[in-house]
Amino acid sequence: MTHRLVVRTALLLLIGGLTRVTAAQAPPAAPSPASRPPAVLTDEAARRAGDNYQRYCALCHGRDREGHVNDHAPSLRSKSLLESEFPVLGEAIGYGRQGTPMGGYLDEVGGPMTRQEIGDMLRWLRKTAAVEAIDMGNHSLDRTIGDATRGAAVYAQQCATCHGTKGEGGTGTALGNAAMLALTPDRFLRHAIVNGRQGTPMPAFGGVLSKTQIDDVTAFLRSRSTGSAAGKRTLRTPPALADAVINATGRAPEFGELKEGRYLSAAALDRELKAKRRMVLLDTRVTSMWQMAHIEGAVPIPYYSRDVTLAALPRDGTWIVAYCECPRAAADSVVKRLREDGGFKNTAVLYEGIQGWVSLGYPVVAGDATKPAATPAKP
Ligand code: HEC
Ligand code: HEC
Structure with a gap:
């Protein structure tokens, strides 16, 4: 693990983000405390999360969270995945991944779990894997600067066999998924590319590709997200x-x-x-x-x-x-x-x-x- 590259990233989102948003908000406008999951996992909540896991998730992700039991569901054990305290995880569980077998489990979209239970599920996954979430800074704007055209060549050579020529997924996750990319910071992608996903087929490219190649392939992935331009990010003045x-x-x-x-x-x-x-x-x-x-x-x-x-x-x-x-x-x-x-x-x-x-x-x-x-x- 290259901890130097471990990144502190932030979006104010879902499970982890809810608490942050409310904390930053002026008190009179705070939402009902009932919607705020407590940060610690009680024994009772852990037991329920374990039961929920077996009931809802083991089918594809495996009884022991090993992954790849069905539908190429990723491992839910790897440190580099779980430590990224990322909305994408809560989102993936809550809302599913459009266009993949991963459905949404949140009651609000017709799933069987409450927001609290999904929060507990993430805490339980981390606890079971003995992984600590990385504290988030605020780098949601941190776009990798790379050459998407060169990145496409790296992708075709190194990634397409597992992630599909069009990013449609295969052994690896669907990296061309606009829903995933639209709300996923580059740092999350880079973290997975550099460190791999331990215990899964995803190799660590940190020592295999140069930094430039990793920037390029990240820029290439980014170039396929909805409406997003590759390369250096230009901030726009929002309309009045x-x-x-x-x-x-x-x-x-x-x-x-x-x-x-x-x-x-x-x-x-x-x-x-x-x-x-x-x-x-x-x-x-x-x-x-x-x-x-x-x-x-x-x-x-x-x-x-x-x-x-x-x-x-x-x-x-x-x-x-x-x-x-x-x-x-x-x-x-x-x-x-x-x-x-x-x-x-x-x-x-x-x-x-x-x-x-x-x-x-x-x-x-x-x-x-x-x-x-x-x-x-x-x-
Ligand atoms: C029908 C099979 C299936 C079931 C059941 C299922 N998943 Fe998934 N899950 C998948 C697939 C396939 C993906 C990868 C989607 C993609 O390509 O982005 C995925 C992705 C995920 C991710 C994102 C991982 C990453 O690498 O970004 C998380 C977290 C997750 N699932 C958790 C769960 C949890 C928790 C449950 C139970 C509440 C569950 N899944 C139930 C198939 C399933
Ligand atoms: C040997 C197969 C294989 C190759 C080659 C491969 N990957 Fe992966 N990749 C995977 C698997 C499998 C996963 C899901 C790992 C898991 O279970 O968490 C993954 C996960 C990822 C993720 C995290 C996605 C998410 O939603 O969590 C990124 C980003 C990624 N790969 C990028 C790349 C890039 C870029 C390359 C080429 C430089 C590449 N991969 C090459 C198999 C592969």
Whole structure:
């Protein structure tokens, strides 16, 4: 293990991220504590996680977490996988991996497990493998700079036999999976490439390929994520709130009744966007996440930006839909503020959050793939 290369990475997301988002949030807007999984695994929770594992996961990942029992399900034992305290793991379990046999286990998408149980499952997997999660810093924007064309050649020579010529997967995971790539930082990919996955066919390329080759192949993988450009990342100026209305000449969306008076499903949002309905989409995550991938047309208004004036938003009853990656805590806080401080009535929160949206196969674009705003965002 090259610990020098062990990376501290962060997205404010799912299981691990939920706690972080709520901690950074202003107290009045905090979501109900019931949605916050405790950080420690009790004996009782460990026993249940073990039972759940055998019931739900052993079929493909193996009774002993060894992997590759069915459908090329990866090993859930390897240190380099489990130590990456990564949303991708929670997402993979909760929402599944679109286009692969890995389904979603979260009750919200029709699965059998609660968010708490999925959190406990991850803690149990780590505990059983005696792996500590790596603390996360904030490097979600950290894009590898490499030459995707040269990377394609490395891929064809070194990776395609296991991961498929088109990244469709085989012995190895589906690396061309847009859902996985859209929300996976380069550091996660690099970590797997450099260190391999112990106890699985995935070799460590740290001593085999040069650093440049690893950068190139990472850039190549990245080049295939939804709407994402390879190479050096250019930060874009997000559109101003005043330009936030999507389909300005369209009719009002018909969202139907909102769950708990607030929540809108990904399917309904997709349907109304496709029908070119007039609305505002607010991305309430940390702005770096907007740069990485967002729903087209969304304007960032991070949950912590209490100083941002809401005056620029339309006052004519235009629907305003907020989303985050938590999947709801940050968006809930912004919508609460819109309703209580701003008097905005037609507001909703995307129930599944953006990771649910992506995992369910709905499109996103990257910040650097969109047209730069003509005018910089107002401070
Ligand atoms: C029907 C077979 C099947 C079942 C059952 C299943 N998985 Fe998976 N799982 C897969 C496959 C296949 C993949 C790889 C998907 C891909 O190519 O990205 C995967 C991927 C994963 C990953 C991501 C690993 C990585 O390398 O990124 C995790 C974590 C995971 N599964 C956990 C679980 C857990 C926990 C359960 C039980 C709650 C479960 N899986 C049940 C087939 C399955
Ligand atoms: C001999 C087969 C094999 C080769 C060759 C191979 N891989 Fe893998 N790779 C795997 C397997 C199997 C896994 C899943 C490991 C597990 O069970 O966790 C994997 C996992 C990965 C992952 C983690 C994906 C995730 O969702 O967690 C990345 C990234 C990756 N490989 C990149 C590469 C790259 C880039 C190359 C070429 C330089 C390569 N691999 C070559 C078999 C291979």
